[in-house]
Amino acid sequence: MADAPKSAAPATKAPPAWRQRRYLFWLIPLLLLPLPFYLGQYKQYVVNLILVYVPVGVGFNIVVGNLGLLAFSNVAFFGIGAYTSGVLALKLGWPWWATILPAGLMGGLVGCIAGVPALRGVRLFYLAIMTLAFGELLRWVYIRWVPVTGGSFGMSVPKASINVFGWPLPTEGDKFYAFLFLAVLMVVLTDRLLRSRFGRAFMAIKGNEQAAAAMGIPTDRYILLAFAWGGFVVGVGGSMYAALVGHVTPIAFDLAELILEFAVVMVGGLGSLVGSVLGAAIITAAPEFFREWPGFQEMLFGVLIVLVILFLPRGVASLLARVHPIFIDRYYRD
Amino acid sequence: MAALLELTDVTVRFGGLVAVDGVSLTVSAGEICAVIGPNGAGKTTLFNAVSGNVAINGGRILFQGEEIHGLTPHQISTKGVRRTFQNGGLFPHLTALENVLVGLHARVDSDILGLLLGTSAAKRAESAATARARELLDLMDIGHVADHLASDLSGGQQRILEIVRALATEPPLLLLDEPAVGLAPHMRSQLVAIIRRLASERGIGILLIEHAIELVMSVADRVIVLNYGKKVADAPPAQVRADKAVLEAYLGHA
Structure with a gap:
């Protein structure tokens, strides 16, 4: 190997076959389609809640996992999405489906605002505490801005408004299809973004900000973009939450909620899109399994989280990655 | 021939400390120019000034006749000044492939809307970039580690990968900050061969910082010696080697 490398380019290798089999992922939503025919209202509600937490986890993971910034403003994006849908439906009489995009856009806007300190070079614990404070500040706005938000008691989303192009969604099973569509859409769009130069820019900033800039990446712009996209996706999740629960209150967006959302990311796998989806399913469904041991429910839930973080620091997604390389996140397209 | 890079009286101060003191130098296309000097001589600060990571307090920096001081690092990089980092950047x-793709960032013309909508133009731009990145890795004989994580590569492979990544956009000027540190002897000679080839075949101007004196003497067309932020010599290696003052003060008794 001591001599100079040959300058003739060998034929470039074909990408591994498993990478071309990513369309197999479409089987997951397809197999879920008949679910409402088998599940009762309550179990369907839990499944729907999982679908709400898919975009919530996906958006959070973009900022903390892919961009790698310790920003805890996720609950602010979630809340603003839910309140945007609630206010538009209750005060302006919009149908729910029309409020989804505004909820996402408001989430993205709030994401940009939450990302501003990061542009000033605020990092680590300082960024963590600032973004935490930002989330609490918004919660204070929900509580105090009574004419719009309904204050501490929150607001009810009119049942009639929960429809898609006038098609009502009276049962959990009906909501399921709308939610499945939105959750899949958010995952697919995020996957496209991450497996492009945009996602690679996020990952580069996470790895070495100075080197990222030296590669010609305008780091400020990409930090803001990650916050905006994360906020958008989580805002859509907030809109879904408003439709699912039918009631938006400030208490739903407190620190306990933030910890739950952070658990989704950590248990699923930091920086892994597959992990965000898995984390949403595990964190939302696990308490239901522990229902058989009343009184121990919260404790068992806590133990589960501790065990996963202890033995799988890269989350449950890292287990799957060992099973088959198709589950490994890669940031390019062949 | 007009100089590719031209520094005139560049000064960088950190508080009361003058890290770079009125340094002038030029690098031409295809020229390999080495900067040596004892620790704290201001070599890396000089690099950081050129790449925009440190603001200069005096003088000017021209690249292809255009002032670049005051620009941000990513703007300077986009203009065609690319660098590697001392402690591995x-x-x-x-993966190695993804690292090179980040290096290609500015050359991938996929827009965000096209990507989100999944237009074929955006997909084509992305997969063309991937093919190009694989090709670049193959050119430097590290194509077989394309899908390995950068942290799993050997020290030599990492160093070569960093050069491949920096050169992905075919910049006219390359800054190498201690490329040979920690490399085994046979890897060093491979590195020397690569550096020579970049300069002679592709006409890339190379400015490098290096402590390994034998490497500097064998590869550089010109050696610049810094001490306490000041330039004390600027000559071909043989001449610098013969300079008694330089030898004793900065190279030790070689």
Whole structure:
């Protein structure tokens, strides 16, 4: 190997076959389609809640996992999405489906605002505490801005408004299809973004900000973009939450909620899109399994989280990655 | 021939400390120019000034006749001044291929809307970039580790990968900050061969910082010696080697 490398380019290798089999992922939503025919209202509600937490986890993971910034403003994006849908439906009489995009856009806007300190070079614990404070500040706005938000008691989303192009969604099973569509859409769009130069820019900033800039990446712009996209996706999740629960209150967006959302990311796998989806399913469904041991429910839930973080620091997604390389996140397209 | 890079009286101060003191130098296309000097001589600060990581307090820096001081690092990089880092600037959690793709960032013309909508133009731009990145890795004989994480590569492979990544956009000027540190002897000679080839075949101007004196003497067309931020010599290696003052003060008794 001591001599100079040959300058003739060998034929470039074909990408591994498993990478071309990513369309197999479409089987997951397809197999879920008949679910409402088998599940009762309550179990369907839990499944729907999982679908709400898919975009919530996906958006959070973009900022903390892919961009790698310790920003805890996720609950602010979630809340603003839910309140945007609630206010538009209750005060302006919009149908729910029309409020989804505004909820996402408001989430993205709030994401940009939450990302501003990061542009000033605020990092680590300082960024963590600032973004935490930002989330609490918004919660204070929900509580105090009574004419719009309904204050501490929150607001009810009119049942009639929960429809898609006038098609009502009276049962959990009906909501399921709308939610499945939105959750899949958010995952697919995020996957496209991450497996492009945009996602690679996020990952580069996470790895070495100075080197990222030296590669010609305008780091400020990409930090803001990650916050905006994360906020958008989580805002859509907030809109879904408003439709699912039918009631938006400030208490739903407190620190306990933030910890739950952070658990989704950590248990699923930091920086892994597959992990965000898995984390949403595990964190939302696990308490239901522990229902058989009343009184121990919260404790068992806590133990589960501790065990996963202890033995799988890269989350449950890292287990799957060992099973088959198709589950490994890669940031390019062949 | 007009100089590719031209520094005139560049001064960088950190508080009361003058890290770079009125340094002038030029690098031409295809020329390999080495900067040596004892620790704290201001070599890396000089590099950081050129790449925009440190603001200069005096003088000017011209690249292809255009002032670049005052621009941000990513703007300077986009203009065609690319660098490597002393302690390894690779993205350890990305694969070798992804590292090169980040290097290609400015050359991938996929827009965000096209990507989200999944237009074929955006997809084509992305997969063309991937093919190009694989090709670049193959050119330097590290194509077989394309899908390995950068942190899993050997020291020599990491160093070569960083050069491949920096050169992905075919910049006219390359800054190498101690490329040979920690490399085994046979890897060093491979590195020397690569550096020579970049300069002679592709006409890339190379400015490098290096402590390994034998490497500097064998590869450089010109050696610049810094001490306490000041330039004390600027001559071909043989001449610098013969300079008694330089030898004793900065190279030790070689």
